[in-house]
Amino acid sequence: MSTTDGVRADWAQKDFYAELGVSKDATADEIKKAYRRLARANHPDSNPGDTAKHDKFKAVAEAYDVVGDADKRKKYDEVRSLYASGGFPGGFGGGFGGQGGQGGQGINLEDLLRDRGGAGGGGFGDMFGDLFGGGRAGRGRRTRAQKGADVETTATISFTDAIDGVTVALRLSSESACPDCKGTGGKPGTKPHVCPECEGAGFVVASAGGAFAINETCPMCGGRQLVYDEACPTCHGSGRGTSSRTIQARIPAGVKDGQRIRLRGKGGPGDNGGPAGDLYVTVKVSGHRLFGRKDDNLTLDVPVSFDELVLGAEIKIPTLGGAPVTLKVPAGTPNGRTFRVRGRGATKADGTKGDLLATVEVQVPASVEGPAREAIEAYRAAMAGKPLRSKLFEDA
Incomplete structure (x- = not known):
């Protein structure tokens, strides 16, 4: 009962329309109504101890899972049509595993799906390998390739490295x-057999309450799809292990504190030839004793004297990782004014750069x-006739 892209090899032998009591041309609504009616009549909760109805419930759920889904139904119809019409070399007509076909000789579907070419290849197993997951590797059940798990980690970098980028x-x-069983879960050297619980499907049909069922x-x-009589002693049958490795990760320039970076293909390894997962790095940025950050701009508090603001001045200020720049402070500049230095x-x-925001x-x-x-006292005396707070009382 191997599968590939949702197509199962045993579909050709099952008439899901007959199981639901509808015609092949039935509408999606007719199929749904038939399923609900049969599911209610055969539900295990309503028929405790009735094995026949329990089996019928599972069969109905399986049928609806296929023909109740537009994409699966299309594939199912194609499979049934292919085998019913003898659409492959050698001819095959009528019946599935019964009498028919060329010379009236019975043909077994499992034989068609089995690799019959030996070491030299050939046979129908190779021909239909893409459809049913068979081919030369089709002697056993084959599970799908799965993407590896995503991995989360944290990296703490300095303020300067966040601005410039760092590896x-x-x-x-x-x-x-698992390094010993290679992910199979079985004891090395032992051979697997088809899982008796799901009969190699990889899933079981379970009741979801009421008239509904789901695949689990x-x-x-x-x-x-396969089980071993003896579990791997290393992983105890889980097929999983833990690997440790060191990688070099490039943190891009301009990264922000708390930003989450995705590195494709750097996560956990995939199963059955699947691609590796992704690595997500949450970046923590340490503070700087002089500079701060606001979005893509850097901030800097610049200490100045009273006279520099009153009379004006040219003062030098540092930049992060670059040469100092000269800031021109006009006469009469108010305290707390912010100046913008472009591109620093x-x-x-x-790829462009934000600005440096310098606040005096x-x-x-x-x-x-x-x-x-003495100079300050003289200044106070000179300004005595112009009290700064007089407007406060006028507005009050």
Whole structure:
């Protein structure tokens, strides 16, 4: 009962329309009504101990799972039509595993799907391998390739590295196939057999309450379709192990604190030849003693004196990782004004850079003596006739 892209080899031998009591040309609505009627009549909850009705319920659920789905129904009809019409070399007409075909000789469907070419290939197993998952490897049941698990990790980098970009070494531990049994779950050297619980389908039909049923991963084989009489002593039958490795990951320039970066194909290894999963790195950025960040701009608090704001000045300020720049402060600049220095910020997604936002902050000395104090007292006397807070009372 091997599968490929949802197509099962035993479909050709089953008449799902007859199971539901509808014609091949039945509409989707007619199929749904027939399924609900039969499911209600044969539901295990309504018929405790009635094995025949329990089996009927499973058969009806399986039939509806196929012909109740437009895509599966199309594939099912193609499979039935192919085998019923003898659409392959050698001719095959009427019946499935019964009398018919060329010379009236019975043909067994399982033989058609089995590799009959020996070591030299050929045979119908190769011809229909793409359809039913057979071919030269089709002697046993074959599960689908599965993408590996995604892996999460965290990387802490400096403020400067976040602006410039950096390559970091990440030590990863992820789930992988057991190194001893290669993911099969069986004891090395032993041979598997078809799972008796799901009969090699990889899933079982379970009641979802009421008139509904769902397909669930087989609890015995875990969806592998095959089971071993002796479990692998290393993984105890799970087929899984843990692998550790170190990779070099490039953190792009301009990354923000808390940003999550996706590295394709750097996660856990896939199963049965499937692709590796992805690695998600959450970046933590350490603070800087001088610079801050606002979006793609850097911020800097610049200490200035009172006279520099009153009279104006040219002052030098640092940039992150670059040469200092001269900031021209006009006379009469208010405290707290922010100046913009173009192109000295963080790298943006398009490769351009943000700006440096420099905010001037007046520094008040703790004490003033000598000529400086005399000058300030003279200034106070000169400004006595222009009280700063008079407007507060006018507006109040």
